[in-house]
Amino acid sequence: MAESRSTSTSTSKARSPKATPTPTTDGTPRRAVVVGGNRIPFARAGGPYVRASNQDMLTAALDGLVARFGLAGERIGSVAGGAVLKHSKDFNLTREAVLGSALSPETPAYDVQMACATGMEAIVGLSNKIRLGQLESGIAGGVDSTSDAPIVVSDALRTILLDLSRAKTAQQKLAAVARIRPNHLAPSAPTTGEPRTGLSMGEHQALTTAAFGISREAQDELAMASHHNLAAAYDAGFFDDLLTPYRKLTRDQNLRPDTSAEKLAKLKPVFGTQLETPATMTAGNSTPLSDGASTVLLASDEWAAERGLPVLATVVDAEAGATDFVHGRDGLLMAGAHAVPRLLARNGLTLQDFDFYEIHEAFASTVLCNLAIWESEEYCRERLGLDGALGPIDRSKLNVHGSSLAAGHPFAATGGRIVASLAKMLAEKGPGSRGLISVCAAGGQAVVAILEAA
Amino acid sequence: MTAARPEPVVVALAGVPSLGGLYARGVAGSVRPGRSRTVRSDDLPRTRLHVGGVSPDPAHLTDYQRLVGETGSDVLPAGFVHVLAFPVATALMVRGEFPLPLLGMVHLANHVEQRRPLTVTDELDIEVHAEGLAAHRSGVSVDLVATVRADDDVAWVGRSTYLAKGYQLSDGDAADDDRPRESPDAPTAPPTADAPLAPTARWRLAADTGRRYAAVSGDQNPIHTNPLAAKAFGFPRAIAHGMYTAARALAEVGPRARGEAFTWDVTFAKPVLLPSTVDVRIADDGAGHAFRVWSSRSGRTHLEGAVRPLP
Numbered sequence: 001m002a003e004s005r006s007t008s009t010s011t012s013k014a015r016s017p018k019a020t021p022t023p024t025t026d027g028t029p030r031r032a033v034v035v036g037g038n039r040i041p042f043a044r045a046g047g048p049y050v051r052a053s054n055q056d057m058l059t060a061a062l063d064g065l066v067a068r069f070g071l072a073g074e075r076i077g078s079v080a081g082g083a084v085l086k087h088s089k090d091f092n093l094t095r096e097a098v099l100g101s102a103l104s105p106e107t108p109a110y111d112v113q114m115a116c117a118t119g120m121e122a123i124v125g126l127s128n129k130i131r132l133g134q135l136e137s138g139i140a141g142g143v144d145s146t147s148d149a150p151i152v153v154s155d156a157l158r159t160i161l162l163d164l165s166r167a168k169t170a171q172q173k174l175a176a177v178a179r180i181r182p183n184h185l186a187p188s189a190p191t192t193g194e195p196r197t198g199l200s201m202g203e204h205q206a207l208t209t210a211a212f213g214i215s216r217e218a219q220d221e222l223a224m225a226s227h228h229n230l231a232a233a234y235d236a237g238f239f240d241d242l243l244t245p246y247r248k249l250t251r252d253q254n255l256r257p258d259t260s261a262e263k264l265a266k267l268k269p270v271f272g273t274q275l276e277t278p279a280t281m282t283a284g285n286s287t288p289l290s291d292g293a294s295t296v297l298l299a300s301d302e303w304a305a306e307r308g309l310p311v312l313a314t315v316v317d318a319e320a321g322a323t324d325f326v327h328g329r330d331g332l333l334m335a336g337a338h339a340v341p342r343l344l345a346r347n348g349l350t351l352q353d354f355d356f357y358e359i360h361e362a363f364a365s366t367v368l369c370n371l372a373i374w375e376s377e378e379y380c381r382e383r384l385g386l387d388g389a390l391g392p393i394d395r396s397k398l399n400v401h402g403s404s405l406a407a408g409h410p411f412a413a414t415g416g417r418i419v420a421s422l423a424k425m426l427a428e429k430g431p432g433s434r435g436l437i438s439v440c441a442a443g444g445q446a447v448v449a450i451l452e453a454a
Numbered sequence: 455m456t457a458a459r460p461e462p463v464v465v466a467l468a469g470v471p472s473l474g475g476l477y478a479r480g481v482a483g484s485v486r487p488g489r490s491r492t493v494r495s496d497d498l499p500r501t502r503l504h505v506g507g508v509s510p511d512p513a514h515l516t517d518y519q520r521l522v523g524e525t526g527s528d529v530l531p532a533g534f535v536h537v538l539a540f541p542v543a544t545a546l547m548v549r550g551e552f553p554l555p556l557l558g559m560v561h562l563a564n565h566v567e568q569r570r571p572l573t574v575t576d577e578l579d580i581e582v583h584a585e586g587l588a589a590h591r592s593g594v595s596v597d598l599v600a601t602v603r604a605d606d607d608v609a610w611v612g613r614s615t616y617l618a619k620g621y622q623l624s625d626g627d628a629a630d631d632d633r634p635r636e637s638p639d640a641p642t643a644p645p646t647a648d649a650p651l652a653p654t655a656r657w658r659l660a661a662d663t664g665r666r667y668a669a670v671s672g673d674q675n676p677i678h679t680n681p682l683a684a685k686a687f688g689f690p691r692a693i694a695h696g697m698y699t700a701a702r703a704l705a706e707v708g709p710r711a712r713g714e715a716f717t718w719d720v721t722f723a724k725p726v727l728l729p730s731t732v733d734v735r736i737a738d739d740g741a742g743h744a745f746r747v748w749s750s751r752s753g754r755t756h757l758e759g760a761v762r763p764l765p
Contacts, residue, residue, distance in 0.1 A: 155520075183662075196523075196655070196706065197654060197655035197656070197706075197734075198655050198656045198657055198658060199653070199654075199655060199656050203656065207652050207653070210652070211652070274733070274750055275652070325654075326654065326655075326706065326708065326736075327654060327707075327711065327736055327737050327738055327743065328652065328654035328735060328736070328737045329737070329738065
């Protein structure tokens with residue numbers, strides 16, 4: 001099933017006789033649809049994927065998708081994906097994963113990186129190309145391994161080694177080597193610290209949590225709901241066609257179906273312990289470091305129809321946001337709250353016009369601070385330039401099949417997890433149903449998007 | 455303060471002096487037997503040391519920018535210009551006519567006016583003089599003023615206030631001195647200034663912070679590089695260079711927020727002992743960006759200051 005067989009598409013008018021068709025553009029955007037998705041269960045750092053590389057996991061997720069939708073040997077328009085913690089040797093991570101997969105080796109691929117919004121950005125970019133008619137099909141992917149994270153040598157040693165590689169004479173080489181000191185040899189592993197502030201993501205969120213006065217109980221309640229909702233979704237078979245087991249893991253390793261408010265209340269706070277206000281953020285209401293990969297199959301209606309594939313949802317629109325966290329003006333993880341009103345305005349919608357809300361649970365308090373912003377008359381007026389508050393949402397529509405607190409959060413894989421799940425939820429809910437996604441990211445960024453049942 | 459001073463005597467140096475040699479002279483001068491611990495307000499030399507044609511070294515600039523967190527731009531960070539002028543100021547302080555000892559001098563405050571940007575291709579004229587000898591509750595303070603010109607135009611002026619502990623001003627009047635002068639070992643900030651603030655950043659300063667800044671700045675004062683030497687001057691451990699912490703704050707304000715022409719003020723309260731972790735707040739205060747650095751453990755202020763646009 002090569003793409004060249006799709007002779008009946010509406011965009012195949014101007015075609016040269018021999019070349020494999022690249023669809024022409026007539027300037028009219030069309031729909032980009034989500035056909036489905038596939039991910040591997042998410043593992044905890046140091047868990048069953050401890051020896052698996054980003055490329056291993058992305059290929060596994062990709063091959064599961066290929067198997068599910070019969071794409072073996074298919075030339076997909078483009079595969080876009082990425083990882084946040086990336087080895088320098090993985091400069092072409094996604095293309096290498098494609099070459100190792102069952103897809104046609106003529107499938108092009110490119111890497112995307114936007115911290116934890118990498119998966120979302122890959123999906124939005126491919127959707128736009130499909131809408132423009134540049135692509136008929138695309139696969140968005142994301143993967144991260146905190147177990148197989150790159151370790152780099154110190155900057156001092158790196159400078160010396162680079163000088164050494166440029167040295168021509170034995171004397172120059174000796175002089176370079178002689179500069180190496182024992183303390184240069186300590187390796188540095190990546191951290192979740194913001195490069196400009198030195199504060200970890202958790203410490204940043206703790207500042208925002210304190211500023212909005214989010215209680216420990218509210219955070220634990222959200223965390224508990226995440227676990228219970230995810231467990232219920234597994235029990236109902238919701239993930240049966242969204243997941244391929246990997247390394248003997250069949251469910252997200254972090255999931256604790258029997259967690260309770262009492263158990264969560266026992267955990268010690270780990271972030272914000274140096275602030276004046278009581279520390280509220282624990283390992284229970286923060287996402288754990290995780291390993292995993294996800295993929296989403298996107299297409300034009302025609303491409304899906306030709307192959308008899310389902311269309312679950314359309315990617316309607318998306319918006320990115322960013323905040324000035326460096327000077328303490330806004331929270332590091334609040335950019336989604338800033339981007340949503342712009343997205344709503346462009347689409348003529350209110351915050352209440354949705355059947356599902358998927359707000360990535362980087363921390364329970366990230367979600368709760370987002371909601372607090374939208375409910376705050378003052379914040380919406382003064383910081384977002386709105387006429388008033390966006391208002392509250394129906395909490396029973398929030399992260400209904402669980403989110404990152406329960407599933408885990410392999411950074412770049414989270415966007416694909418959310419989009420595939422939400423697309424399926426919308427298809428089940430039926431025509432006219434609509435979902436809102438918000439995924440925050442390091443660097444004070446976020447990508448938000450609207451999906452509708454196809 | 456300078457009005458009554460006689461004509462300055464400009465002494466031209468052939469080039470920027472080497473700090474190593476200056477320190478040797480400074481150490482010798484500081485322990486000179488019979489050195490008087492009482493000085494008069496007109497004891498300051500009329501000398502202005504001048505060095506022309508100073509060409510910034512790109513590799514040196516890069517090392518500085520990396521260390522303090524500046525982007526590798528061709529524009530010289532205001533703190534880098536201070537580093538270029540520092541040997542000239544040191545040369546002035548080790549001359550026999552200078553009434554205070556180099557060794558053990560404490561940096562109290564620093565004020566920089568960056569009037570226009572300087573770049574790596576500019577040829578700089580650096581002139582340094584001393585003024586404002588003043589009584590301080592634990593010694594005598596003095597201002598070293600560096601003026602940096604490019605194309606005969608004053609682009610940068612830096613005023614560094616240093617304290618010689620244990621000295622006395624025989625004819626001084628501390629009351630007419632309105633600049634903030636805090637002793638490094640006295641409880642400085644009033645309680646309100648130590649009220650809890652949300653940090654915007656946290657710096658983990660390693661034990662070798664002083665040695666790394668010394669390597670780039672040339673300021674090899676042993677209180678920054680050697681714990682034993684620091685003990686000899688009354689500090690339990692080596693202390694961070696004030697200008698390193700101030701330069702990091704300036705870098706974090708960032709090029710957009712500070713603009714091309716700005717003032718950069720800092721007052722050093724309590725020295726930062728190495729290693730340590732400090733909380734930092736850098737925020738828009740309406741008139742520019744104010745910054746404060748305090749101990750993550752005790753909450754005591756280490757330094758505070760502001761970066762404000764110049765009209």
